[in-house]
Amino acid sequence: MKKKSITATMITKQSMLLCCKLYISESRNTEAMETVERAGGLDPETVIIKKFEDRDYNRVRYTLVSYVAHDTTGNAVYSPLQQTVIAMVEAAYESINLELHSGAHPRLGVVDHICFHPLSRASLDEAAWLAKLVATDIGNRLQVPVYLYEAAHPTGKALDTIRRELGYFRPNSMGQWVGWALPEILPHIPDVGPTQVSRDRGIAVIGASPWYVTYNVPLMSTDLSAARKIARLVSERGGGLPTVQSLGLVHGEQSTEVSCILLEPDRVGADRVQSQVEILAAQEGLDVEKGYFTDFSPEMIVETYRKLVSGGEGKHGLMKLSI
Structure with missing residues (x-):
């Protein structure tokens, strides 16, 4: 799809917005984080609103926002979030090895969890549409097993159910999660991607839900x-x-x-x-x-996004909070 005119894009940016929470299993490797953030700053139409990192958990979450565009019949057809999220995911896989990872927070993969939320006038269906597009990219092109949940899953399967089935809540080393902890052949068939796991990447869980x-x-x-x-x-x-x-x-x-x-x-x-x-x-x-x-409210996220895009600040809106 061709980029919209500046005026039309600005109108869209102020109305129908989607938010992505991208959780990556790393926060101690500064070079890896810089690589991921450079990838997230390539498209000025997506803004990283906030970065929350926890060194004890060895985990970081990026909160990203952009608009969703529609065709003449009202169907969602494009969001800059798709390209930006995939760029950050690829950067994470290139710079982080799950086999070398340890932390006090459970995780199943380098890119552990991606959740899409509707903001402003966008709908949960649109968040689910984008979640499934991203899941297809990660599962089929990057060859990482993906499990879908809630609005992105055909039956609305809950996130905690999937995690429980995969042993997410069981540490494998004295209150720590170290390396890859599951069999290379997964016990449950992923929704997208291969059934065999790369131990250095792990798996990803992707979904869409109302704000939590x-x-x-x-x-x-x-x-x-x-x-x-x-x-x-x-x-x-x-x-x-x-x-x-x-x-x-x-x-x-x-x-x-x-x-x-x-x-x-x-x-x-x-x-x-x-x-x-x-x-x-x-x-x-x-x-x-x-x-x-660990994050702003939806109202504050929308307000921050609107200020940043109206001022032309784009990618420079990242706000950091460390624990």
């Missing part, structure tokens, strides 16, 4: 079993708060952390999660710090 919130609560204790117990009791799966998923993880030499996903933040927000963690931690005799969000 990630919120982490530090525990002033190195007792990982206690952190896991609290995480389980906070989560819906463990009989705790509805629409909350959580993990107890090592986070540095002096602390652990309850890492949470709030699937419906308007229903169960961070305040309730914080309060529940504090109650459960007190029962274990543990101190708790105030939790933190």
